[in-house]
Amino acid sequence: MSVAVTIESVEKRFQNFPALRGVSLDIQPGELVALLGPSGSGKTTLLRVIAGLEQAERGRVLFGETDTRELSLRERRIGFVFQHYALFKTMSVAENIAFGLKSRPRAERPSSAEIKKRVSDLLELIQLPGLEKRYPNQLSGGQRQRIALARALAIEPRVLLLDEPFGALDAKVRKDLRAWLRELHRHTGHTTVFVTHDQEEALELADRVAILHDGRLEQVGSPDDVYDHPATPFVCQFLGDANHLPVKVVGSQAFFQDRPVLGGLRQNQGGPASLYVRPQHLRIVDDAPLALPGVVEHLRRNGPLRRAEVAVEGLPRRLDVDLASQVAPAIGERIRLRITHGNLFAAA
Ligand SMILES: Nc1ncnc2c1ncn2[C@@H]1O[C@H](COP(=O)(O)OP(=O)(O)OP(=O)(O)O)[C@@H](O)[C@H]1O
Ligand SMILES: [Mg+2]
Numbered sequence: 001m002s003v004a005v006t007i008e009s010v011e012k013r014f015q016n017f018p019a020l021r022g023v024s025l026d027i028q029p030g031e032l033v034a035l036l037g038p039s040g041s042g043k044t045t046l047l048r049v050i051a052g053l054e055q056a057e058r059g060r061v062l063f064g065e066t067d068t069r070e071l072s073l074r075e076r077r078i079g080f081v082f083q084h085y086a087l088f089k090t091m092s093v094a095e096n097i098a099f100g101l102k103s104r105p106r107a108e109r110p111s112s113a114e115i116k117k118r119v120s121d122l123l124e125l126i127q128l129p130g131l132e133k134r135y136p137n138q139l140s141g142g143q144r145q146r147i148a149l150a151r152a153l154a155i156e157p158r159v160l161l162l163d164e165p166f167g168a169l170d171a172k173v174r175k176d177l178r179a180w181l182r183e184l185h186r187h188t189g190h191t192t193v194f195v196t197h198d199q200e201e202a203l204e205l206a207d208r209v210a211i212l213h214d215g216r217l218e219q220v221g222s223p224d225d226v227y228d229h230p231a232t233p234f235v236c237q238f239l240g241d242a243n244h245l246p247v248k249v250v251g252s253q254a255f256f257q258d259r260p261v262l263g264g265l266r267q268n269q270g271g272p273a274s275l276y277v278r279p280q281h282l283r284i285v286d287d288a289p290l291a292l293p294g295v296v297e298h299l300r301r302n303g304p305l306r307r308a309e310v311a312v313e314g315l316p317r318r319l320d321v322d323l324a325s326q327v328a329p330a331i332g333e334r335i336r337l338r339i340t341h342g343n344l345f346a347a348a
Pocket of ligand 1: 037043044197
């Protein structure tokens with residue numbers, strides 16, 4: 001039932017504005033891919049091109065071996081949940097879910113008893129049994145989005161496209177629905193593209209994450225791949241906090257202002273480079289050969305951790321340092337920092 005989706009060199013312009021600039025992506029049958037990128041990066045446009053709601057100027061999209069241009073909208077069998085609430089307000093929950101089935105030509109339409117059964121099975125599946133007779137304005141935001149998903153699933157889609165389905169919900173509900181969707185996907189196994197601009201959501205939910213930036217795919221990989229081995233400075237900074245240090249590489253060492261700060265590099269081209277270091281990869285040390293001196297200027301809470309902001313001479317911005325189980329330093333204290341891990345990129 002689920003199908004592979006192949007996106008080949010897709011380009012899409014609006015007037016003169018290039019919204020997609022040569023995007024290629026292979027999605028396996030049953031895979032859950034998160035499409036992640038900042039606002040305006042082309043996520044919705046790519047989803048609409050896959051759905052056939054938008055025509056690409058160049059490139060093509062295949063479902064299995066078939067060019068989607070050879071398929072009618074109905075034949076594509078797309079389940080789409082849009083970015084903003086999209087339930088029909090004047091229809092009950094049951095009518096909403098059954099919409100795609102009821103609008104099929106008579107020959108393909110299931111009997112009304114079958115439709116009724118399908119609706120109640122789907123409500124069971126999305127863990128909202130018995131809500132058939134409610135209307136959208138009698139549901140919470142999270143319930144509405146689950147109904148929208150049930151409606152998309154009702155047609156037994158070959159491909160499920162979800163455009164920020166939880167975007168309008170509060171953080172706690174989003175987290176619950178994220179785990180719920182992951183579980184639902186394990187049961188149903190639809191080839192799914194999930195759009196989000198929330199990096200945590202993408203990393204937690206997806207088999208693979210595809211990162212869009214200005215209409216280009218910057219990197220595609222497993223959550224661990226893209227987080228631990230970002231291909232570009234953009235990906236590194238977009239996926240989580242990262243401190244930036246301009247360095248110079250000589251041999252296997254990186255130097256910040258003639259002070260060695262990171263060793264054991266495998267890079268063999270020397271010269272100026274950009275080093276990105278996540279707050280959890282900076283450790284306060286008593287003394288170490290490769291340490292960076294600084295002054296603690298501010299302490300703040302960051303989720304479960306405390307974080308220190310450390311001023312380092314020669315850096316325009318303070319370094320963010322996670323204090324895991326370390327004793328918090330005092331404001332004004334002079335400390336030394338050791339970099340335990342960093343991502344190095346050739347200077348632009
Ligand atoms: N119909 C249109 N006409 C003109 N420009 C458009 C049209 N649709 C999208 N764009 C432009 O294309 C770019 C990509 O838009 P898109 O909606 O794909 O972004 P997005 O990544 O989904 O952003 P968001 O996270 O805000 O939803 C934007 O700069 C947008 O202004
Ligand atoms: Mg969008």
